[in-house]
Amino acid sequence: MDLKRSQYKLIMQNYEKKQLNIKHEINKKKTEIYKRIPLIKVLDDEIASNSVNTTYYIIEHPDEAKEKLEQLQESNFMLSGKKIRLLLDNGYPEDYLQPKYDCNLCKDTGYIGNEKCICLKQAMIDAAYEQSNIKNIIKDENFSTFSFDYYSNSIDSRFNLSPLENIRIIYGKCKKFVNNFDTDFTNIILFGQAGLGKTFLCNCIAKALLDRSHTVIYLTSFQLFKLFEDYKFNNDNDKVPEEQIESIFDCDLLIIDDLGTEFNNRFTGVELFNCLNTRLLNKKSTLISTNLSPNDWSKQYSDRIVSRIFGNYEPLKIFGSDIRLKKYQ
Template sequence: MDNRELKLIFQKRRDKAQRDLESRRHEIYEGIPKIKEIDKHINKLGLGIAMAAIKHPDTAKLEMKAIEEEIKMLKRERAISLTEHNIPHDYLSLHFQCDKCEDTGFVDGKPCSCYKQEMIKYSYKHSNITDVLDRENFSSFDLNVFSDEYNDKYKTTPRQHMKEVLSLAESFVHNFDNSRNNLLFYGQTGLGKTFLCNCIAKALLDKNHTVLYQTAFRIIDTISHYRFSNKKTPEMRFQYDMLISCDLLIIDDLGTEMINSFSTTELFNIINTRLLEDKKTIISTNFTPMQLSENYSERITSRLFGNYEFIAFYGKDLRWE
């Protein structure tokens, strides 16, 4: 994936930190000319150190020590002067948005938490889901679109049923940190599965959880890209790791991916690892529970039947109403 845009975000943050510092400095220099003089002096001495090292390497050590001592004194004088004017001691140093990584996005070569958050926002932006989440969330969920015709098979009306599903989804969000629930939405297209996934995603993103929402097709694509690439970029590794490490993974449209031994092995791996690591997952599928067991290995379906709450979606296709 192309992450120039992401790099640019961090570059802009560092530039801003630099610009802000310069404008603070300018302001201080105007108000307290003495500080300007001291800084000028310090810069000159700094240059002196560099010159000494080049010109007389033999005696440089002694000379450098003397200069360093002088710089130290000047800095002390500067600090006192700032304090006298009630200016915070770090006013003339760089202020980053994230102190952990100083807006580079990485700590010891590993993505910083701020980077992960940006990455998620970025992937949401590129899946056009940010717009969707503005439209499809718990406050825009309208139970009235569901029919109130009695359904013989389910012994209730779709509307009544959805009311229960909705409250289950809300409690899923509410108890997100201290429950072990995983959800599986099944039913035909157009019955509100994706809408409800969006509601949950939005609510958890608003609570600063990392949520990854991807179709099964995309997930398998990401994994095979990662597995079969000779040159694994940090972004590829990150995308892959996120499948396991995000707080909530929403696997949309399970069953529309190419189902073969590679994809089922990888799928099992994700589902199983997330269960072991106590990470929650929501799956939505057009398959019935029966079709799931026909299409997936026993290893996968036993994990699903054993650890997921199955929720049926039924009624009339809402897209035509």
């Protein structure tokens, strides 16, 4: 992902701030614990002393390094066990003095060895696509806040199903999509009239996968084609970086919201097919929401796009009354 130097610097400053906050919190807890349970400080000092002494010994006797390190590990394990028992006996959780990271993979450094951690990749995606807004939205719109109260329990004769029964089925399939994301390659298209919860469900899936350290790009159809247009036709100063476009094809999940609302022409048709087809070939999942019915698709898009979507996506139709209108009333 190609970012401005200032953007990357800001991201890494945020990681540095996290690490400083963690160190501050640990030091604060240690001060408290050492005051309440002085023996824990004695144990910590002994662990530190053992490590230093072992290091000096190995420098002078490198042939005995393996044996000495095993002894150190065994000794520190016993001392750590004593610390845990003291914490528990005094009403503290056993991990009270352990750092609490936002990302346990990289321990809030952004890197695992020399490789970018998944959390750093997502932070760079967010910066490139200015998606910080979705991070605020998904705090309120996620599976735990999804409400079935706005869906009628009256049977719809067209489907021999009530909107409530239908949305429960769709909700379950969206949860299954998340739960099986790492093992089953699937794609979903949510369709139906405006105001029925399609975007809300997209946000639910986005949060669930972000929480599981997957890279997610969320774009409206307008934003998607604007990026493609700027990449293809703008000059070097305004040109979208190639890496930014590549991330659309490579991210774990691409969400295209409100597909069909864009101005449709030959360019958008070609770019849409290329995007969807490339992701299918690379087995990268895509989630689409649209107000278009299956009949509308064939009027707006070419046969090969319609074939790609309805041959490789699970269509989930939502029906009922406009939720936004009900909330307003």
